[in-house]
Every structure is written in C-alpha cells, then in structure tokens.
Amino acid sequence: MSDRHPMTGNEMSGSEPGGLERHQYDVVVVGAGGAGLRAAIAAHDAGARTAIVCKSLLGKAHTVMAEGGIAAAMGNRWPEDNWEVHFRDTMRGGKMLNNWRMAQLHAQEAPERVMELEDWGALFDRTEDGLISQRDFGGHKYARLAHVGDRTGLEMIRTLQQRAVALGIDVFMECTVTELLKDGSGSIAGAFAYWRETGRFVVFEAPSVVLATGGIGKSFKVTSNSWEYTGDGHALALRAGASLINMEFVQFHPTGMVWPPSVKGLLVTESVRGDGGILKNSDGKRFMFDYIPEFFKAETADTIEEADRWYDDKKNNRRPPELLPRDEVARAINSEIKAGRGSPHGGIFLDIASRRTPDYIRKRLPSMYHQFKELADVDITQEPMEIGPTCHYVMGGIEVDPDTELAAVPGLYAVGECSGGMHGSNRLGGNSLSDLLVFGRRAGEAAAARADSMGQSRPTVRDDDVRAAQASALAPFDVEGDENPYAIQHDLQQSMNDLVGIIRTRGELEQSLQEIEKLKERAKRMTVEGHRQYNPGWHLAIDLRNMLLVSECIAKAALAREESRGGHTRDDFPQTDHEVWGTKNLVCNVDATGAGIDLSEKPLPVMPDELKKYFD
Amino acid sequence: MGYRLKMRIWRGDQSGGDLGDYEVEVSEGEVVLDAIHRVQATQAGDLAVRWNCKAGKCGSCSAEINGRPRLMCMTRLSDFDPVETVTVTPMRSFPVIRDLVTDVSFNYEKASELPSFAPPPRDADGKRRMAQVDVERGQEFRKCIECFLCQNTCHVVRDHEENKPAFAGPRFFLRYAELDMHPLDTHDRRQLAQGAAGLGMCNITKCCTEVCPENIKITDNAIIPMKERVVDRKFDPLVWLGSKIGLRNRDNDGRTEV
Numbered sequence: 001m002s003d004r005h006p007m008t009g010n011e012m013s014g015s016e017p018g019g020l021e022r023h024q025y026d027v028v029v030v031g032a033g034g035a036g037l038r039a040a041i042a043a044h045d046a047g048a049r050t051a052i053v054c055k056s057l058l059g060k061a062h063t064v065m066a067e068g069g070i071a072a073a074m075g076n077r078w079p080e081d082n083w084e085v086h087f088r089d090t091m092r093g094g095k096m097l098n099n100w101r102m103a104q105l106h107a108q109e110a111p112e113r114v115m116e117l118e119d120w121g122a123l124f125d126r127t128e129d130g131l132i133s134q135r136d137f138g139g140h141k142y143a144r145l146a147h148v149g150d151r152t153g154l155e156m157i158r159t160l161q162q163r164a165v166a167l168g169i170d171v172f173m174e175c176t177v178t179e180l181l182k183d184g185s186g187s188i189a190g191a192f193a194y195w196r197e198t199g200r201f202v203v204f205e206a207p208s209v210v211l212a213t214g215g216i217g218k219s220f221k222v223t224s225n226s227w228e229y230t231g232d233g234h235a236l237a238l239r240a241g242a243s244l245i246n247m248e249f250v251q252f253h254p255t256g257m258v259w260p261p262s263v264k265g266l267l268v269t270e271s272v273r274g275d276g277g278i279l280k281n282s283d284g285k286r287f288m289f290d291y292i293p294e295f296f297k298a299e300t301a302d303t304i305e306e307a308d309r310w311y312d313d314k315k316n317n318r319r320p321p322e323l324l325p326r327d328e329v330a331r332a333i334n335s336e337i338k339a340g341r342g343s344p345h346g347g348i349f350l351d352i353a354s355r356r357t358p359d360y361i362r363k364r365l366p367s368m369y370h371q372f373k374e375l376a377d378v379d380i381t382q383e384p385m386e387i388g389p390t391c392h393y394v395m396g397g398i399e400v401d402p403d404t405e406l407a408a409v410p411g412l413y414a415v416g417e418c419s420g421g422m423h424g425s426n427r428l429g430g431n432s433l434s435d436l437l438v439f440g441r442r443a444g445e446a447a448a449a450r451a452d453s454m455g456q457s458r459p460t461v462r463d464d465d466v467r468a469a470q471a472s473a474l475a476p477f478d479v480e481g482d483e484n485p486y487a488i489q490h491d492l493q494q495s496m497n498d499l500v501g502i503i504r505t506r507g508e509l510e511q512s513l514q515e516i517e518k519l520k521e522r523a524k525r526m527t528v529e530g531h532r533q534y535n536p537g538w539h540l541a542i543d544l545r546n547m548l549l550v551s552e553c554i555a556k557a558a559l560a561r562e563e564s565r566g567g568h569t570r571d572d573f574p575q576t577d578h579e580v581w582g583t584k585n586l587v588c589n590v591d592a593t594g595a596g597i598d599l600s601e602k603p604l605p606v607m608p609d610e611l612k613k614y615f616d
Numbered sequence: 617m618g619y620r621l622k623m624r625i626w627r628g629d630q631s632g633g634d635l636g637d638y639e640v641e642v643s644e645g646e647v648v649l650d651a652i653h654r655v656q657a658t659q660a661g662d663l664a665v666r667w668n669c670k671a672g673k674c675g676s677c678s679a680e681i682n683g684r685p686r687l688m689c690m691t692r693l694s695d696f697d698p699v700e701t702v703t704v705t706p707m708r709s710f711p712v713i714r715d716l717v718t719d720v721s722f723n724y725e726k727a728s729e730l731p732s733f734a735p736p737p738r739d740a741d742g743k744r745r746m747a748q749v750d751v752e753r754g755q756e757f758r759k760c761i762e763c764f765l766c767q768n769t770c771h772v773v774r775d776h777e778e779n780k781p782a783f784a785g786p787r788f789f790l791r792y793a794e795l796d797m798h799p800l801d802t803h804d805r806r807q808l809a810q811g812a813a814g815l816g817m818c819n820i821t822k823c824c825t826e827v828c829p830e831n832i833k834i835t836d837n838a839i840i841p842m843k844e845r846v847v848d849r850k851f852d853p854l855v856w857l858g859s860k861i862g863l864r865n866r867d868n869d870g871r872t873e874v
C-alpha cells in the first residue's frame with residue numbers, strides 16, 4: 001500500500017484491499033468551517049484522538065466567505081454593552097422563538113471565544129486604544145462586531161486552521177461523509193465516507209461524531225451559498241433518527257448582487273449599511289422609513305435627520321431603519337421591487353458613494369470594492385450598487401441540548417449552521433460566527449467527555465450497514481436511467497426559489513411539495529457518466545438526496561406554520577400570532593419509509609423569570 | 617449578448633491527458649468558471665474542477681487560462697475576443713489528480729512545518745492591545761486566500777521538482793513575514809526562514825506578486841523586508857550601523873529563536 005499523504009491523510013493509490021480504509025478515533029468532526037475546527041480543537045485539548053473530515057480543501061469552507069464580523073459584547077466601543085443586552089437583541093431579532101438557553105450561553109461566552117482567536121494569531125482591526133474594534137450591524141443595539149475589514153471569515157478560518165495544524169489534528173480533506181453508522185443499541189458508532197479524489201470508501205469508527213456541515217442554500221436558485229451547502233448534516237442526522245427544528249425559517253439576506261446574471265445572489269455585506277450606506281428606490285426615495293414595524297418603532301429613527309445623526313451620536317439618536325433585522329429589510333426591498341420601483345436589473349439601490357469618501361469606502365469595504373469592480377464593472381465609491389434579496393442562511397437545523405449540543409441520537413452532536421434553536425426565526429448578522437465558536441467548543445468538549453467515559457466498551461460498526469452505505473453511494477452508476485443530476489438540481493433550485501421563497505402562500509407551498517415528490521421520482525432514475533475518480537456528477541447525485549430531503553422539511557414546515565415571523569412570511573397569514581405560534585416549534589423527522597418527512601409540534605422551552613425581565 | 621464560446625479544456629489524470637474541444641453558450645458578464653460549469657452540466661458531467669465561493673474569496677478555482685495562472689471565477693469572458701478560443705489547463709507545478717484538479721498537498725505540508733504564533737500573556741484586564749498601524753502590516757499578508765497561484769508560478773519550483781523539499785514558497789514567506797512583523801509574537805523565525813524554508817533561494821523576480829489575485833505585494837512588502845531582517849540578524853555591518861543610528865526595526869528584540 002500506498003503513499004498516504006502525511007498531512008491530508010489522502011490515499012493516493014488504489015491498491016488498498018477491498019478499497020475500504022478504516023480509521024479509529026475518539027471524536028470525528030464532520031466539517032472544517034468555524035464550527036468544526038473549533039469543536040476539533042476543543043476535543044483535542046480535552047485529550048481526545050480527533051479527526052476532521054471535510055468535503056473541500058482545508059480553509060475553503062463557507063466560513064471563509066463571511067464578511068462583516070463576529071458579534072460579541074466585549075464593550076470595547078460601548079462600555080454599556082454586556083451579555084444581557086446582546087441576549088436581548090438576539091431574542092428580539094429571532095422574534096422570541098430562540099432557545100433561550102442557547103441565546104444566553106452565546107451572549108455570555110462569545111467575548112472570551114473572540115479573544116481566544118487573538119491568542120491564536122488573529123489580527124482584528126483596532127480601536128484608538130488598541131483594543132479589538134467593533135462595528136455596527138443590524139439588530140445589535142451597540143457596535144459589537146469584531147472585524148477585519150470585510151473579510152472577517154477569512155481571518156477566523158485561517159486562525160482556526162493554523163491552530164488545528166499546529167496541534168497536529170488529523171484532517172481528511174476532500175472526503176465526504178454519506179452515512180452515519182450506529183451500533184445495535186442505536187448509539188453512534190462512526191461514519192461512512194468517500195474520498196473525492198479516488199472515489200474510494202472510508203469507515204470512521206468513533207463513539208462521538210460532531211456534525212458541523214453548514215447550511216442548505218444550494219437548494220435555492222438565488223443564493224450566496226456555495227456548492228457545499230446541500231444540507232448534508234441535516235439529512236445525515238434525520239436518517240440517523242435525530243430531529244430538525246425551525247426548518248421553515250430561511251434567511252433571505254436583503255443585499256445580494258443582482259447583476260450580471262453570473263453573480264446573481266452573491267453577498268453584499270451588511271457592513272455597507274453599518275458603515276453608512278442607505279437604500280433607495282428608482283424615485284430616489286429612502287424608502288425604509290415607510291417600513292418600520294411596530295415591534296421596533298421605539299428604537300428606530302423616523303426621520304432622515306435623526307438617522308444620519310446616529311452614526312456620530314448614538315446616545316441621543318435612534319438607529320436608521322436600514323439597520324432593522326434582515327427579515328424586515330428583505331421584505332421591504334421585495335415590496336418596493338414588486339411595486340415597480342426597482343432598479344434596471346430588478347433590484348433596488350444601495351448607496352454609499354454619495355455618503356462616504358472614496359478613501360473611507362476602500363478602507364472599510366475593500367472586498368466589496370474589489371468584487372463590484374471586477375465582477376460588475378461598478379465603482380462603489382462613485383455609483384450606487386444594485387442589490388436584491390438572496391437566500392443566505394438557514395435558522396433551522398438539528399435539535400440539540402443547549403449545553404452540550406447533543407442530538408437525539410447518543411453520541412451525535414451538532415454545531416454551527418446545521419444546528420437549530422439558537423437563532424429562532426431570524427439570525428442577527430454576526431451572530432453566526434460567534435455561534436460557531438461558542439457551541440463548537442462546547443460540543444468538542446462534550447464529545448470528548450463521552451468518548452472518555454466509554455473506556456474500551458465502544459459501539460461497533462455493523463458490516464451490513466457498511467455494505468448498505470456502499471451500495472447506496474454506488475447506485476447512480478448502476479441505474480440504467482435517463483436523468484442527469486445537474487438537471488434535477490436545477491429544477492429543484494428553480495422550484496424552491498419560485499414556490500418556497502421570501503413570500504409564501506398555501507397554494508404555492510402545496511405545489512412545491514408535489515414538485516419535490518416528482519423530483520424524488522426522477523432522482524431514482526438518475527445516472528452518472530465516467531468513473532469514481534474525482535467525478536463531480538457522481539458527487540452531486542449523492543448530495544441531491546440530501547437536498548431533496550431538506551427541501552421537503554422546509555416546504556412542509558412552511559406550509560404548517562400559518563403565521564408570519566422572522567424568516568417565514570406567509571402572504572395568506574401576514575400577522576405574527578403570538579398566542580398560537582409563539583410558544584411552539586415545528587419538528588421534522590423521517591417517516592417510516594425513510595424517504596419522507598413527518599412533522600410534529602413541540603412546546604418551546606420556557607424562559608426563567610430572571611431572564612424574562614429583560615423583555616418587559 | 618450571448619455567443620458560443622470555443623474552449624479547450626485539459627482532460628486527463630496522472631497517467632496523461634489531452635486538450636478537449638468544447639463549444640458552449642455564454643452570456644454577458646460571465647466568467648470562465650461559468651463556462652466550465654455549463655460544459656459540466658450539459659456536456660461532460662464528470663469534468664473535475666474545484667470551486668467554492670465563486671467570488672474570489674476562497675482560492676479554490678486556480679488554473680492556467682491561456683497559459684496565465686488565474687482564478688477561474690475572477691476571469692471575465694469579456695477579457696477575451698468572442699472569436700478567441702479560451703484554453704484552460706491545470707496548475708503546472710502540482711501533480712494532476714484529474715482534469716483541472718491538482719494535488720496541492722505540497723502547500724499543506726509546508727504549512728505544517730511552520731512554528732505557530734506564540735504570544736505573551738494578556739494584559740492585566742484580560743485584553744490585548746495593539747495599534748492599528750502595527751496590525752496593518754500583517755493584515756496585508758493575511759488577505760492571502762491560499763489559491764497557491766504564487767506557489768505555482770515561482771520559477772524556483774516550477775519545473776524544478778528537486779527544489780520543493782527545501783523551499784516553502786512565496787505564500788509561506790508571507791507567513792514568516794507576518795509573524796515576524798506581528799506586534800506580539802515572541803518567536804524569532806529568521807534563521808528558520810532563511811534555512812529550512814529556503815528564503816535564500818528566492819532571487820526577487822516578483823513573478824509571485826504579479827499573479828496574486830489579492831494584489832498582495834509579496835516581494836516588496838514581505839520577501840525583501842524578510843531578507844533584510846535575516847541579514848540584520850547576521851550583524852551585517854551596514855545594518856549594524858543602521859541600528860546604531862536608529863534605522864533598524866525593533867520587531868525582533870526580545871524574541872526567542874525557534
């Protein structure tokens with residue numbers, strides 16, 4: 001055998017007997033974004049033999065694309081800021097549907113997690129006193145986001161990656177997990193994966209598996225998300241018997257690029273608005289003042305003068321309406337476009353050119369400047385950008401215990417975008433990166449503790465399960481079908497965009513479920529060309545099963561929730577119904593056939609009185 | 617605005633390969649990666665290519681386009697004449713895995729050889745203080761998206777496989793410089809950079825700087841200052857004089873050599 005690569009662990013030769021490698025670990029972390037890396041570092045530090053498995057090369061996960069910042073109440077700009085204010089902002093942003101305990105832990109622990117990044121070499125922008133600078137973002141009362149220009153995600157992933165490498169944690173990159181494996185008693189025993197490079201299979205044996213696979217955005221046509229966002233972790237957890245919550249809540253970011261078509265959906269960071277950018281319609285009107293909801297009236301400026309004064313004097317003025325939570329801004333933009341007041345390419349205008357100097361813009365927003373210049377021939381220091389809503393983030397995810405991130409299956413943990421509960425019905429900007437760090441660390445520690453407590457009596461992987469996983473992964477090569485996975489993916493994206501998008505109705509949601517059933521049928525006839533070595537067509541065929549399952553969760557939950565709240569807007573039920581819907585979550589599980597979704601309701605955990613006082 | 621673009625794409629694996637001819641419908645504002653994706657979706661489902669962000673942020677989609685090392689997602693088709701054939705080949709300095717995908721593990725090995733950041737304890741209030749001007753030097757280098765185009769281009773290793781073991785390459789010279797200029801780091805890596813990492817083999821041709829999609833001034837801002845610092849450490853009389861009259865930088869004072 002083979003020259004296995006010392007760093008990547010990758011198998012360069014095909015001569016392994018039977019083509020199946022096996023590895024034993026205490027903790028296997030699936031995903032190398034912020035959440036996965038932080039979890040792996042914590043597990044390693046707790047003494048566990050730890051592996052990281054990821055679909056792309058190390059350092060390329062979605063976290064690298066995050067722009068604006070990491071929310072943490074460090075109080076470097078505003079000494080008044082503290083975890084209580086952050087907690088309150090987070091709950092209100094999520095329209096009170098958040099798991100209160102997660103929101104509390106998140107607000108309390110985020111500052112220390114950010115400073116840890118600095119201990120590991122991150123170079124954040126500074127305040128005048130040399131502390132970590134903090135910037136304004138929608139929904140946050142105080143300037144709270146630690147940042148590095150508009151490439152904070154790159155700084156975060158590089159810091160964590162370099163830390164993981166320095167600690168010598170094993171990384172299996174370009175290796176995709178397709179099934180979780182359990183023992184006879186229903187506990188996690190490991191995971192089944194294939195190397196993208198060779199198409200060979202790998203079995204990981206481990207009593208603890210941490211899912212940190214990110215989101216689902218690739219099921220929508222217009223999205224800021226990459227090919228990796230096929231909901232793998234969501235689907236793996238479902239098939240293993242865990243449940244998903246809050247799946248109807250999908251965040252459409254208000255500002256994605258709309259032109260040229262090739263970059264439609266690409267994110268324009270919220271920092272543009274935090275740093276002074278405003279939204280205008282084709283009449284040149286700053287329209288957000290017409291869309292201030294009752295819920296946020298008390299804290300939002302109602303005149304242009306007050307809004308403009310706020311940037312320099314936050315004590316005596318209220319926030320501009322451009323900085324309302326994302327769901328509010330996205331809906332407003334959507335209405336303006338629908339009313340015929342859109343820009344030439346079907347968006348609206350985001351203007352910072354007329355409000356800040358070119359120097360300031362280039363300094364604060366270098367990658368936005370670069371992105372528009374290179375991809376759209378637009379100089380954002382001279383002219384407004386055209387932008388529109390884009391599918392960005394899924395609030396819904398695997399239901400976990402707030403303190404340990406343990407899912408319903410013993411030994412299975414979930415963190416980051418693939419977990420649910422923390423953000424309720426709408427996530428505030430910057431709260432994801434901090435979520436990754438806070439709960440990544442907690443999950444890593446809990447996963448290591450479980451492995452440690454088991455001693456030698458570990459769950460064993462069953463050969464039948466391995467054979468089944470193998471057969472299922474290879475099915476697309478065996479089918480004599482007429483369907484192309486790229487075509488099915490395209491049709492799914494179109495239908496989710498059209499029928500389960502930012503504004504929803506019963507009729508369209510019902511239709512989307514019928515479409516998903518048809519696509520499932522087509523997926524059975526899907527076939528791929530070529531062989532197993534680095535074959536994107538095959539990889540997509542495997543991912544598609546996950547996309548279909550997760551899309552069904554979204555559509556079913558969206559149909560059931562007959563109200564509008566956060567990232568879920570029903571045209572036929574425009575009100576937020578606190579009486580009926582404010583106290584429960586919708587829960588998705590796989591049905592008896594294993595190929596469909598059952599929906600149930602579950603009461604929301606009730607906040608203790610000492611926390612309730614923040615909302616009087 | 618659409619037209620049919622003629623493309624030649626390298627198809628093959630370790631055992632060899634060839635340029636394949638493709639013709640694909642493209643439209644206004646598209647980039648090379650869009651054209652590749654359309655070929656993949658409609659004509660060659662198994663065409664291997666790496667990408668993630670499609671916005672020049674992740675550094676996955678590096679390749680050589682008409683012989684020039686570039687990111688496919690940031691190369692606009694409007695840069696080419698519609699009648700021109702666009703040829704896409706994998707990065708040449710790394711072994712091919714399949715089609716446009718290469719084995720870049722060389723870079724991950726070099727990364728693991730680099731001693732990491734070593735800060736002193738935090739200030740009494742649990743925070744750290746650094747001035748913005750001091751972090752900015754390092755921040756320029758930390759813009760690196762690890763596309764490895766500079767590594768692919770540097771003539772020390774391009775077509776010189778034998779130099780690879782002793783040469784970390786421009787991306788990692790950046791990293792040495794970043795740590796050397798970090799206001800808080802306590803390690804002195806100059807010796808290591810010069811010796812094990814092969815900084816001495818670089819003869820400042822600036823080819824790396826030319827291909828960097830992040831426009832990092834690799835040679836001027838990282839490599840040359842790093843070379844000067846190495847010389848400084850060896851008590852070069854001129855630099856010594858500089859230090860006497862206050863020109864010498866003090867970044868390395870009080871550091872421990874690793």
Ligand SMILES: Cc1cc2nc3c(=O)[nH]c(=O)nc-3n(C[C@H](O)[C@H](O)[C@H](O)COP(=O)(O)OP(=O)(O)OC[C@H]3O[C@@H](n4cnc5c(N)ncnc54)[C@H](O)[C@@H]3O)c2cc1C
Binds near residue numbers: 030063212225232267
């Ligand atoms: C353009 C953009 C800008 C953003 N800006 C901000 C911001 O400023 N602030 C903020 O807080 N949030 C921001 N977000 C959101 C935030 O970046 C993400 O929610 C977060 O990075 C997700 O991190 P993660 O660790 O959960 O997953 P990711 O970073 O996406 O990592 C997922 C990992 O799982 C791996 N994986 C997936 N499936 C499998 C499988 N089957 N087998 C093996 N590995 C698998 C992937 O390879 C990857 O390594 C932004 C998002 C986008 C798209």
Ligand code: SF4
Binds near residue numbers: 817818819821822
């Ligand atoms: S300047 Fe040095 S590192 Fe850069 S390409 Fe030339 S020899 Fe290589």
Ligand code: SF4
Binds near residue numbers: 762
């Ligand atoms: S320095 Fe520039 S060219 Fe080199 S890897 Fe980094 S981003 Fe790419």
Ligand code: FES
Binds near residue numbers: 667674
């Ligand atoms: S796909 Fe990320 S840089 Fe091109």
